[in-house]
Amino acid sequence: MTEADVGIVGGGPAGIAAAIQLARAGHQVTLFERNRLGGLLWNANLVENYPGFPGGIRGPQLVRRMVEQLRSHDLLLLHRAVVAMREQDGGLLLETESGGWKCETVILATGTRAVRIRLPGLEEPSPAYVHTDVVELLAERTRAIAVIGAGDAAFDYALNLARANTVTINNRGTRVRCLPLLWERAEQHPRIRYRERTTLVRATAGERHLRLSWRNQLREWTETADRLVLAVGRQPDNALLAGFSDARLAELERAGRLYRIGDLANGSFRQTSLSVADGVRAAMDIHARAERNSRCK
Ligand SMILES: Cc1cc2nc3c(=O)[nH]c(=O)nc-3n(C[C@H](O)[C@H](O)[C@H](O)COP(=O)(O)OP(=O)(O)OC[C@H]3O[C@@H](n4cnc5c(N)ncnc54)[C@H](O)[C@@H]3O)c2cc1C
Missing domain, CATH: 3.50.50.60 (FAD/NAD(P)-binding domain)
Structure with a gap:
């Protein structure tokens, strides 16, 4: 078993944004992506509502820029699926086919699955x-x-x-x-x-x-x-939450040990900018809590 400060599951825009923000703040980050970095955004024909690109930008081009930015930071990027998540010794264990990762904090950015x-x-x-x-x-x-x-x-x-x-x-x-x-x-x-x-x-x-x-x-x-x-709809990819009651999930979230971000958590408000904002917000919250904890020690 390996240990990580923050484990991020999902390398779409939400997970990428969280990883960049955390790495900038000096956290030890492990990002798990089972498929392609960039997630669903690969499919977007022309993104016209993401600020900074007058005239729009094609989904794959925006992904390439995000991935280039991600790779310029110091973090561990694992091309692996997380197959299960469970609590272990006060942390959260992310299980993959090739071993488990015990994380103090987990960010779930697993997006949606097609119906x-x-x-x-x-x-x-x-x-x-x-x-x-x-x-x-x-x-x-x-x-x-x-x-x-x-x-x-x-x-x-x-x-x-x-x-x-x-x-x-x-x-x-x-x-x-x-x-x-x-x-x-x-x-x-x-x-x-x-x-x-x-x-x-x-x-x-x-x-x-x-x-x-x-x-x-x-x-x-x-x-x-x-x-x-x-193209008949998508639903949140909650597969890793099996085994957690709603009450326990709420406790973990209140304690800042678990974050659900991006399309996974945003209902019908599924947009790249919102996923990115969620990622940055979760990362800032994790950093602020870590600072508070270190002051209390
Ligand atoms: C056709 C189309 C057009 C779009 N156009 C626009 C647009 O113009 N403007 C806009 O703002 N948005 C657009 N979007 C929406 C945008 O793509 C999504 O809002 C955005 O990609 C969501 O990011 P996310 O990181 O939350 O989730 P996702 O992009 O879905 O990423 C989730 C990632 O998690 C990974 N993952 C899931 N489970 C696991 C696991 N167990 N282990 C490891 N990895 C896992 C997945 O492989 C995936 O890469 C469009 C979407 C589509 C389909």
Whole structure:
């Protein structure tokens, strides 16, 4: 078992911001990321609401800048999944496949997980064809891609993928829940088609394509798609909280031993700037408590 002052789980914008702020203040930080540093932000087509980038910045470009800044600080970065968290000897133990890390304080910045829906006809959706985000698809060219959903993510994914592919957005209802400017851009885009009252009735995976059967109020038809992207919502990734009661979580948070930050904790207010702000705030709180404790000793 290894010991750390502060363990941060999740290397998206929230975890990165917390790590930078803590490292600047001289804390010993270990940051765990199971996948890609930058988290969900890799998927953002054009971030236009993060101050400092007039005209906006593409998600991957913003991630690269954040990661470069992170790497310029003295901290331990582990490309590992934390598979469980539990209390041990007055600390919190973060367990990974290759050992445990006992931390005085843990920041959970695990973000959200995509909601999955059952796809009629596909018992086990092949990850090669069915996606819940677009980061793996950004290099695709001249593909036919079907998106299911009608919110910001569905439209943002479509605009991103339509840079080099043709995209249909399929809404099973008639209500569109995205920013008007995303709707307008999609509506005007020559390679995006929006269809409403369109429900997937069957999907079949072939050797190289998917066969998708759709239904609207008038007819049923089948077409081929290279990829299917599900954008039907996200929920907080609370997996590491299993085993903790709400009351115990509240106690740990009051004592400054556990912080939940970013998209994990922000309900529908899921924005990069808010995640970054949460990370900085948690780090400042940890630092202020450490200062108070050292004065009391
Ligand atoms: C299509 C799209 C467009 C967007 N556009 C914008 C925009 O224009 N402006 C804006 O402000 N925001 C935008 N966002 C939202 C923004 O991406 C998120 O608000 C932000 O990424 C949240 O940061 P986070 O660090 O809280 O969580 P995440 O970015 O989700 O990061 C969480 C990280 O934790 C890791 N993790 C989870 N569990 C574990 C574990 N057990 N062990 C180790 N690592 C773990 C994950 O792999 C992930 O890297 C967009 C999002 C999407 C999907």
